[in-house]
Amino acid sequence: MGIVTLTIDNREVKAEEGMTVLEAARGAGIEIPTLCWHEKLKPYTVCRICVVDVDARGWTSLDTACSRPVKEGLVVRTRSAKIDRIRKTILELLLAHAPDSPKLREYASEYGADRDRFEKDPSFCIDCGLCVRYCAEVKKKNAVGFVDRGIRREICFVPEVALRECNGCKECFPLCPTSYLQAAFVLVQALTAPAQPEKP
Amino acid sequence: MARLNSPEDLEKLRQEVLSRNDPKRPCISICAGTGCIACGAAGVVSAFEEDLRRQGLGDKADVKRTGCHGFCEQGPAVVVHPDGVFYARVKPEDVPEIVSRTIKEKKVVERLLYVDPATGQRVVHESEIQFFEKQKRLVLGSNSRIDPGSIEDYLAVGGYSALVKVLRTMSPEKVISDIKESGLRGRSGSGFPAGRKWEACRNAEGETKYVICNCHEGDPGAFVDRMMMEANPHLVLEGMIIGAYSMAAHDGYIFVGGEFPLTVENVGIAIRQAEEHGLLGQNILGSGFDFTVRLSIDGGSYVCGESTALMASMDGRVGEPIRKYDHATERGLRARPTVLNNLQTWANVPLIINQGVERYRSIGTSGSKGTKVFSLTGAVVNTGMVEVPMGATLKEIVFDIGGGVRGGGKFKALQVGGPLGGFVPENQLNLKVDFDELGKAGLSMGPSLVVMDENACIVDTVKYFVTFLSDESCGKCTPCREVFRQILKVLNRISGGRGREGDIELLKELSDVQRDATLCALGQGAPSPIDSALAHFRDEFEAHIGEKRCPAGVCRGLSAAGPR
Numbered sequence: 001m002g003i004v005t006l007t008i009d010n011r012e013v014k015a016e017e018g019m020t021v022l023e024a025a026r027g028a029g030i031e032i033p034t035l036c037w038h039e040k041l042k043p044y045t046v047c048r049i050c051v052v053d054v055d056a057r058g059w060t061s062l063d064t065a066c067s068r069p070v071k072e073g074l075v076v077r078t079r080s081a082k083i084d085r086i087r088k089t090i091l092e093l094l095l096a097h098a099p100d101s102p103k104l105r106e107y108a109s110e111y112g113a114d115r116d117r118f119e120k121d122p123s124f125c126i127d128c129g130l131c132v133r134y135c136a137e138v139k140k141k142n143a144v145g146f147v148d149r150g151i152r153r154e155i156c157f158v159p160e161v162a163l164r165e166c167n168g169c170k171e172c173f174p175l176c177p178t179s180y181l182q183a184a185f186v187l188v189q190a191l192t193a194p195a196q197p198e199k200p
Numbered sequence: 201m202a203r204l205n206s207p208e209d210l211e212k213l214r215q216e217v218l219s220r221n222d223p224k225r226p227c228i229s230i231c232a233g234t235g236c237i238a239c240g241a242a243g244v245v246s247a248f249e250e251d252l253r254r255q256g257l258g259d260k261a262d263v264k265r266t267g268c269h270g271f272c273e274q275g276p277a278v279v280v281h282p283d284g285v286f287y288a289r290v291k292p293e294d295v296p297e298i299v300s301r302t303i304k305e306k307k308v309v310e311r312l313l314y315v316d317p318a319t320g321q322r323v324v325h326e327s328e329i330q331f332f333e334k335q336k337r338l339v340l341g342s343n344s345r346i347d348p349g350s351i352e353d354y355l356a357v358g359g360y361s362a363l364v365k366v367l368r369t370m371s372p373e374k375v376i377s378d379i380k381e382s383g384l385r386g387r388s389g390s391g392f393p394a395g396r397k398w399e400a401c402r403n404a405e406g407e408t409k410y411v412i413c414n415c416h417e418g419d420p421g422a423f424v425d426r427m428m429m430e431a432n433p434h435l436v437l438e439g440m441i442i443g444a445y446s447m448a449a450h451d452g453y454i455f456v457g458g459e460f461p462l463t464v465e466n467v468g469i470a471i472r473q474a475e476e477h478g479l480l481g482q483n484i485l486g487s488g489f490d491f492t493v494r495l496s497i498d499g500g501s502y503v504c505g506e507s508t509a510l511m512a513s514m515d516g517r518v519g520e521p522i523r524k525y526d527h528a529t530e531r532g533l534r535a536r537p538t539v540l541n542n543l544q545t546w547a548n549v550p551l552i553i554n555q556g557v558e559r560y561r562s563i564g565t566s567g568s569k570g571t572k573v574f575s576l577t578g579a580v581v582n583t584g585m586v587e588v589p590m591g592a593t594l595k596e597i598v599f600d601i602g603g604g605v606r607g608g609g610k611f612k613a614l615q616v617g618g619p620l621g622g623f624v625p626e627n628q629l630n631l632k633v634d635f636d637e638l639g640k641a642g643l644s645m646g647p648s649l650v651v652m653d654e655n656a657c658i659v660d661t662v663k664y665f666v667t668f669l670s671d672e673s674c675g676k677c678t679p680c681r682e683v684f685r686q687i688l689k690v691l692n693r694i695s696g697g698r699g700r701e702g703d704i705e706l707l708k709e710l711s712d713v714q715r716d717a718t719l720c721a722l723g724q725g726a727p728s729p730i731d732s733a734l735a736h737f738r739d740e741f742e743a744h745i746g747e748k749r750c751p752a753g754v755c756r757g758l759s760a761a762g763p764r
């Protein structure tokens with residue numbers, strides 16, 4: 001693997017070919033916020049909080065740092081008024097779902113996001129898909145998946161698989177940035193494996 | 201049917217078909233497109249068949265069941281060839297009269313003729329009707345002469361002659377350079393130069409390459425792609441075969457929505473016939489070139505029409521967009537070089553080859569060549585499928601071809617490009633059908649044009665589009681999903697009389713984030729209707745918010761006059 005040199009926030013950064021901008025930045029101690037990223041999982045590019053400004057030979061665009069491959073001569077800016085505005089709005093939108101998520105609150109204070117900007121939504125799920133992808137990519141069990149689409153998209157356990165696999169695993173639980181996952185799991189358990197009622 | 205083993209075989213068959221077709225023999229062509237079927241066309245077809253038999257004329261005239269002619273407003277439409285007498289809104293009861301008068305006595309049934317609403321005059325021939333007269337029907341022109349289930353009908357109008365020309369006289373490189381020079385651009389609205397894609401795919405490494413026809417057409421109210429496919433499927437197949445030949449691709453797919461059963465049926469029949477005739481499959485017309493076409497039927501949502509989602513869905517994965525850094529022409533379907541073009545783009549290919557680049561280029565504007573087909577609906581006199589040369593103005597489409605606003609109402613806006621497009625007010629109707637001109641105006645060349653009159657509410661229409669997209673997007677990425685959620689709340693509030701000061705600014709702010717930060721072109725394009733509504737009809741939003749008034753009287757809970 002070759003080594004390439006790129007510029008991130010005016011600093012020259014060396015990175016291995018095949019790495020992403022996010023990995024290169026973190027390797028150089030430059031922090032970029034992420035929510036749906038996980039080192040063991042393929043980039044998913046959906047929370048969009050890691051968007052950065054990328055200039056590839058004069059071609060500038062916003063792109064997700066978690067997916068963008070490094071390239072010789074790339075010029076990356078991780079902060080700008082526009083990027084900060086996008087991150088702030090994304091955080092405010094997600095805080096409507098999970099106002100108590102420690103991760104969201106930490107980023108919110110960094111980007112000045114107002115936790116109460118939007119009316120609270122009953123669902124905690126922020127659709128980051130960490131549980132779904134961890135179960136599929138690492139555990140290869142697919143005990144939890146997405147249901148529905150558009151604004152009704154949410155995660156859901158597959159009861160038959162979950163009953164068999166999850167009690168002994170629960171490795172995805174700590175990945176959830178909100179406490180939605182546990183709630184969904186407990187619900188599925190309650191619905192599908194009710195305590196045996198005593199016979200009268 | 202015997203397989204055709206050479207271009208000469210095909211020409212021989214064409215001559216046979218033509219010699220069997222007596223040009224003087226009456227042919228009753230009945231539009232049996234999805235629209236006319238809904239108006240009872242099937243009953244009209246069987247009435248003609250029965251009545252000809254009853255009057256002992258079974259062998260004196262043909263009955264042809266065709267795809268959509270385009271004039272849906274007047275359906276079921278019947279054209280009696282060879283004279284081209286056009287009867288509008290024909291019912292089974294009218295059939296005996298047409299048979300006795302027009303077929304037997306060569307006279308016209310006055311009462312069934314189309315009446316020009318502007319002049320009050322009855323019009324005899326299809327070609328004299330203003331709706332048709334003002335169009336340039338290069339792609340749609342043959343529809344009324346073709347039974348989509350008959351490859352012979354397609355041959356009779358010169359079908360597959362472009363393929364013959366290509367196999368006889370053109371190298372793959374020459375095909376590509378002609379398509380490049382023709383200026384053909386993506387008819388989905390993308391406007392991407394087709395020849396450039398084809399060339400990149402031809403030059404890409406790999407043995408296996410794919411061509412795909414996008415006939416998904418998820419836009420609400422649009423019906424162009426499916427009607428064209430339904431009416432003249434061989435035209436699309438011929439374009440795909442020529443394209444595949446130029447790129448050395450051997451596998452083709454037609455991606456079509458399962459909710460269009462007639463389209464699926466007709467294209468399935470066409471593929472089978474083309475295979476039986478040796479126009480698809482191994483060693484096409486003895487050329488040594490192999491190419492098969494399969495149907496890929498999706499039950500998916502609007503977003504499945506997007507290139508990466510479409511390919512994921514065809515591959516059996518969830519139909520959701522993904523961030524890719526390779527072009528599809530290098531790594532597309534199953535990571536192989538792939539060309540995806542819209543159905544109309546493919547349908548233009550035989551035309552270009554037959555006419556030659558020069559003639560094709562002579563139609564249109566400097567940057568957009570050829571014609572474009574739209575579905576024209578809404579509050580317009582003549583609804584239907586229209587084909588205009590690039591460079592025609594939107595005004596010509598609405599007023600000359602469309603006949604203006606229905607019921608003499610006042611024009612308010614033309615909705616162009618569906619849920620990712622925008623609204624054109626009256627003072628901008630001089631905009632031309634041109635990829636660059638409409639693009640600059642924030643519009644897209646999508647398949648549908650919808651005329652809105654004073655009875656339509658802009659806020660309500662925007663709400664309709666946002667609701668549609670919020671259901672039909674994948675919901676994967678935050679700024680798309682969550683912005684839709686919040687924008688819907690704001691729009692519901694405004695249309696329900698609970699709009700607040702600052703709501704317009706909030707709409708703009710949220711739209712900006714959605715446009716800038718989403719993953720795919722759905723989220724990036726979704727703010728367009730809001731942007732153009734606010735640019736041209738901001739006063740309507742203000743009336744809803746400030747005066748609690750819906751000027752069009754559409755929004756429930758608000759009156760046109762304001763609160764009492």
Ligand SMILES: Cc1cc2nc3c(=O)[nH]c(=O)nc-3n(C[C@H](O)[C@H](O)[C@H](O)COP(=O)(O)O)c2cc1C
Nearest residue numbers: 386387388414416417418505506507541542545721
């Ligand atoms: C949300 C979305 C929906 C789309 N739907 C369609 C569609 O229904 N039909 C179509 O041909 N292209 C559709 N497209 C465009 C395709 O992704 C692709 O660009 C097009 O098929 C390429 O064909 P062309 O270059 O011939 O226009 C859609 C794009 C997006 C972003």
Ligand code: SF4
Nearest residue numbers: 675676677680720723
């Ligand atoms: S922009 Fe919308 S439709 Fe496109 S990937 Fe994101 S959520 Fe899905």
